[in-house]
Amino acid sequence: MNHxxxxxxxxxxxxxxxxxxxxxxxxxxxxxxxxxxxxVVNVSNDPGIYDIPYQRSWADHAALILTxxxxxxxxxxxxxxxxxxxxxxxxxxxxxxxxELEEEVGLQLSGEHILGxxxxxxxxxxxxxxxxxxxxxxxVKLAPNPDEVASIHRIPLAEFMREDAPLLEKSTxxxxxxxxMPIGTGWIAAPTAALLYQFREVAILGNETRVxxxxxxxxxxx
Numbered sequence: 001m002n003h004x005x006x007x008x009x010x011x012x013x014x015x016x017x018x019x020x021x022x023x024x025x026x027x028x029x030x031x032x033x034x035x036x037x038x039x040v041v042n043v044s045n046d047p048g049i050y051d052i053p054y055q056r057s058w059a060d061h062a063a064l065i066l067t068x069x070x071x072x073x074x075x076x077x078x079x080x081x082x083x084x085x086x087x088x089x090x091x092x093x094x095x096x097x098x099x100e101l102e103e104e105v106g107l108q109l110s111g112e113h114i115l116g117x118x119x120x121x122x123x124x125x126x127x128x129x130x131x132x133x134x135x136x137x138x139x140v141k142l143a144p145n146p147d148e149v150a151s152i153h154r155i156p157l158a159e160f161m162r163e164d165a166p167l168l169e170k171s172t173x174x175x176x177x178x179x180x181m182p183i184g185t186g187w188i189a190a191p192t193a194a195l196l197y198q199f200r201e202v203a204i205l206g207n208e209t210r211v212x213x214x215x216x217x218x219x220x221x222x
Contacts, residue, residue, distance in 0.1 A: 004157040004204075006042035006062040006138045011115070014040065014203045018116025018133060021202050024212065026120040026128050034127045035097040036084030038118070038199050039065045039107065041136040043154050060138065063154035064196070065105060066188070067144070080188045082195065083107075084129070093117075097132035105152050106143035107136060118198050121212050123191045131195045133203055159183055160200045166193065171215040179214035190216045 004010055043063045069081050083104045087096040094114055102108045118131040142152050160181060167187060168177040181193040188196065194211040201209035 004062040004161075005060055006040065010040070010062055011135050011137070014133065014135070015115040017203050017206045018118075020206075021116065021118075021208065023117050024119045024210065026122050026212070028128050031122065032127045033087040033093070033130065034084055035087050035093040035100065035130045035132055036082040036195065037065070037097045037101045037132050037134045038082060038195065038203075039101060039109075039134040039136045040157075041065060041140050041142075041154060042138040043156055058156060062157045064157065064160070064199070065107075065136070065142065066153045066155050066192075067104060068150040068153070069148070080192055082131075082192055086127075087130075093130040094132055097130075097134070101134065104145050104149050106145070107140055109134060109136065113137075116203070118195060118202060119210060119212055121191050121194055124216050129191060129195070131198075133199065155183060157200075157204065160196055161204070165200070166197045173218075174215040176213045176215050178217050179211065190214050 040062055041064075043058045043061050065083060067081050067083060069079050083101045084097060085100040085103075087093055091099075094111060098109055098111070098114075113135050115133045115135050117133065121129045121131070123129060144150070144152050162182055165181050167180040167182055169180070171178050179190045179194050179197060180187040181196045187193070194214050198209055198211045201207040
């Protein structure tokens with residue numbers, strides 16, 4: 001299995017793939033806008049919780065930062081999420097993504113760490129999500145904001161490259177299937193899963209894969 005070292009070689013590969021990718025933006029009239037980050041860091045010596053056998057030899061391998069949303073939150077409490085939130089008045093998506101990354105997981109990075117962007121994803125809950133790909137690199141320290149984040153998880157990139165991903169399930173509300181990404185013995189659902197899948201396909205594999213058409217499970221609609 002390729003575990004993808006958290007190296008400058010991987011950073012350059014992701015950046016090169018994103019530079020040639022033509023981002024599709026969605027109309028935002030009547031919808032709220034949010035920015036989320038797909039931030040590449042190393043697995044570290046703290047495995048987090050992702051229900052897969054942890055090996056200390058993975059410490060230098062690349063991972064993405066995911067969170068479990070705080071149970072205090074009014075919407076989507078306890079769900080898997082990427083660091084991110086609503087874009088404030090006068091703020092760019094990239095600025096909002098970096099601000100939310102610092103606010104939620106304590107990682108302060110500059111615009112120089114942004115590698116590119118993926119397609120907009122319009123959610124059934126009324127948001128246009130703008131995914132920003134960020135290079136955090138190795139040896140970063142993370143700390144959850146308890147008002148927003150119940151826990152932080154560094155999910156190895158190898159999990160997103162599994163042959164059984166994505167999981168597609170017929171939707172009763174759309175002609176397009178619901179997309180999930182398997183993690184350990186569980187899964188993460190769209191919209192987060194759709195962005196994870198596009199990151200895998202575009203940033204890592206260099207494919208021109210679109211995901212905005214995939215549906216979301218009903219628990220993510222509110």
